[in-house]
Structure formats: structure tokens, C-alpha cells
Amino acid sequence: MSAADGVREHYNLWLGRRQPPGTEDPDFTRLADAVRRLQDQFTASRPPPALAAHSADTIEDLVAALAGYQVGEPDQVAGRQFAAVGRGQTFVPPVEIDTFDGDSVTARVSFGRFYLGSNGAVHGGAISLLFDDLLGQVANAPGKPRSRTASLSVDYRRVIPLETELTVTAHTSRVEGRKVFVSGALRSDRHLLAEAEGLFVRLLADQQ
Numbered sequence: 001m002s003a004a005d006g007v008r009e010h011y012n013l014w015l016g017r018r019q020p021p022g023t024e025d026p027d028f029t030r031l032a033d034a035v036r037r038l039q040d041q042f043t044a045s046r047p048p049p050a051l052a053a054h055s056a057d058t059i060e061d062l063v064a065a066l067a068g069y070q071v072g073e074p075d076q077v078a079g080r081q082f083a084a085v086g087r088g089q090t091f092v093p094p095v096e097i098d099t100f101d102g103d104s105v106t107a108r109v110s111f112g113r114f115y116l117g118s119n120g121a122v123h124g125g126a127i128s129l130l131f132d133d134l135l136g137q138v139a140n141a142p143g144k145p146r147s148r149t150a151s152l153s154v155d156y157r158r159v160i161p162l163e164t165e166l167t168v169t170a171h172t173s174r175v176e177g178r179k180v181f182v183s184g185a186l187r188s189d190r191h192l193l194a195e196a197e198g199l200f201v202r203l204l205a206d207q208q
């Protein structure tokens with residue numbers, strides 16, 4: 001499968017899984033995008049006290065409004081908008097999938113200011129998060145038994161720049177019984193920036 005197939009919009013959540021009919025929520029997706037922008041703007045801002053106070057009031061009003069609509073995980077919308085970059089959640093960096101063949105994936109990601117560590121570098125934990133999520137999706141690709149991360153090793157080769165389109169790839173390197181080994185790499189247009197090796201263990205029936 002590739003972007004040219006015209007189904008790329010279905011890749012962004014759980015690699016190739018289709019959105020269950022009736023569960024699309026474009027207004028919620030828009031809200032998630034707004035929260036992502038808020039995270040970036042908030043992190044980068046130095047507002048005067050009156051604006052900080054006004055902003056806090058506004059957000060507290062929003063928190064109160066949403067408090068009446070809390071649901072359990074099975075009914076959650078966040079993270080389940082299959083067609084949306086970011087999947088309608090605001091935690092995992094916004095990955096845009098380009099190709100996926102069942103065992104390997106190529107994608108693009110750009111880290112906003114929210115993911116700043118220090119000195120202009122993306123936070124190392126955000127890189128681990130990116131790899132855990134993408135490698136985990138490869139391990140859990142459609143048709144594969146469900147697995148969880150048992151081990152994730154990340155090598156940081158170069159400082160990872162903010163607000164720069166980067167390429168991230170992942171592929172299954174081998175499967176040994178219940179153990180699925182998935183490798184990943186993050187690159188700029190010039191350099192290898194980080195590499196990862198993940199071990200995902202396929203769950204037993206009583207671990208689902």
C-alpha cells in the first residue's frame with residue numbers, strides 16, 4: 001500500500017485499520033488540533049500577567065464544560081480518529097504515514113515547541129514516545145496478534161531539531177515465538193538522528 005493508493009488517510013491510526021463507521025468526529029479532531037496548537041503556543045509564550053490570568057480563566061471554563069462529558073476508555077474519542085494526523089489525541093507527536101506494506105512503514109514527523117527539551121533539542125522522551133508508538137503499531141499491524149512493549153532501546157545520534165520535517169521509518173526485523181523485534185530510525189534530509197530497537201511480546205489469552 002502507498003499514499004498513491006488514495007487510502008493514506010486511513011493509515012494514521014493503527015496502520016491500515018479502517019475507521020469503524022459512524023465513529024468519525026471531525027469537530028473533536030478540530031478540537032484536538034486546537035489543543036496541540038495551544039500546547040505549542042503555551043510552551044513558547046511569555047504573556048503579560050493579565051493575559052496569563054485571562055487564559056487560565058478561559059481554560060478553566062473549558063475544563064468545567066468538558067467535565068460533564070467524561071467517558072470510559074471504550075467510548076473515548078481521543079486517539080481514535082483514524083484518518084487524522086495525530087489521531088485526535090495530543091500526546092504522541094503528529095506522525096503522518098506515507099507508506100505501509102504490512103511490516104514496514106515510512107512516515108514524516110515534525111516536533112512542535114511543546115516537545116522542546118532544552119537548547120533547541122527535542123526532548124529525548126518524546127523521541128522514545130515516537131518510536132514506542134510507531135514500532136508498536138508495526139508490531140500490532142492488522143492481522144497480527146496483539147503485543148505490548150517489553151523493551152525499547154533508543155540511540156540518540158544527533159541533536160533532533162524542532163519544527164523540521166523529519167523522516168521516521170520502522171520495520172519488523174525478526175519474530176521469535178511470541179517476541180517481535182522492530183527496528184526504527186529517525187532521519188533529517190542529511191543525517192541519521194536516532195535509532196531504536198523495540199521488543200514487543202505477543203500477549204497470551206489471559207493478558208488481552
Ligand SMILES: CCCCCCCCCCCC(=O)SCCNC(=O)CCNC(=O)[C@H](O)C(C)(C)COP(=O)(O)OP(=O)(O)OC[C@H]1O[C@@H](n2cnc3c(N)ncnc32)[C@H](O)[C@@H]1OP(=O)(O)O
Binds near residue numbers: 135147148151201204
Ligand atoms: C488495536 C491494537 C492496536 C495497538 C497499537 C499499539 C500502538 C501503541 C504501542 C504502544 C505500546 C505500549 O506502550 S504498551 C505499554 C508499555 N508496556 C507494557 O505495559 C508492558 C508491561 N509488561 C508486560 O505486560 C509483560 O512483561 C509482557 C506482556 C511484555 C511480557 O510478560 P509475559 O507474557 O509474562 O512474558 P515473559 O514470559 O516474561 O517473556 C516472554 C519472552 O520475552 C522475553 N522478555 C520479556 N520481557 C523482556 C525484556 N524487558 N527484555 C528482554 N526480553 C524480555 C522473555 O525473556 C521471554 O523470552 P523467551 O524465554 O521466550 O525467549
